[in-house]
């Protein structure tokens with residue numbers, strides 16, 4: 529029976545003793561259906577091997593059985609958008625830690641991982657700038673009729689509403705300010721008002737007010753059981769004339785039936801998304817230049833974000849095995 533590492537300890541000393549027993553020699557798998565850039569892989573390998581671990585790679589795999597085989601003897605996993613479901617976790621009896629190189633971790637079955645004593649981490653903030661730049665680009669793209677001839681609009685002077693003021697939301701807010709936008713934000717979980725104040729961003733108290741005032745609404749909520757399908761008809765139709773919803777979060781947070789109805793009834797509304805909704809072809813057909821989706825999720829697809837997130841994942845694994853650090857654990 530394989531040993532699974534518990535990650536809550538009664539005393540700090542117990543934790544230190546436990547972890548020092550396997551500081552080196554862990555088997556780390558980089559499992560990426562969509563591989564990291566070469567520079568990122570080289571950096572990850574250098575960090576992990578430099579700390580005494582061994583690294584293997586499973587890239588561009590086409591069948592889940594390849595992943596199931598590859599995880600059989602690994603202690604740690606680095607993944608991107610790869611789906612780490614309960615059968616993958618069951619196939620990896622030695623697994624102690626999974627690091628999702630990126631922000632959203634809805635591709636990992638965190639509850640099952642917790643049951644099995646596997647720590648799940650993300651690498652918050654490492655790809656935020658890439659996503660924030662895409663959100664701003666999308667606003668300009670939609671304002672300029674998807675770069676087709678005709679008179680467009682400017683984003684300067686418009687109200688940019690940020691739904692969720694985390695790593696990405698905050699950067700979008702700051703970039704919006706720099707472009708002369710009036711920025712407002714809503715995030716019930718950021719209790720420290722100085723975060724908004726020091727960015728010169730107005731904090732609003734309700735999601736309804738946020739949408740009611742938004743010329744551009746930039747969406748940054750995570751996909752959770754509470755948020756999935758939460759953005760729909762009522763919020764969308766409360767937006768001002770000519771408003772644009774910009775979604776670089778997750779397609780699952782949108783209530784697609786409500787979105788279609790809102791776009792049908794309000795011929796001035798626009799929707800732009802980093803990754804197509806299920807009803808993409810229908811939206812393309814019905815709403816022309818009022819709708820655009822990237823063909824593949826590309827928010828974090830920059831060389832810089834790739835390297836930042838990959839290297840952070842490697843460092844977090846090294847620290848975990850050396851000190852037991854679980855600072856970025858998301859499945860407590």
Ligand code: NAD
Nearest residue numbers: 631632692693694695696697717748750776777802827828
């Ligand atoms: P983050 O964890 O830094 O911020 C998320 C924020 O959402 C937090 O401030 C939290 O308080 C807030 N929040 C949570 N639930 C909320 C709710 N119900 N209402 C309002 N606010 C709520 O994450 P991030 O790095 O800013 O990323 C945000 C999301 O963007 C991720 O969860 C991910 O799904 C998505 N993302 C997409 C890409 C891409 O390639 N398009 C890349 C990175 C992240």
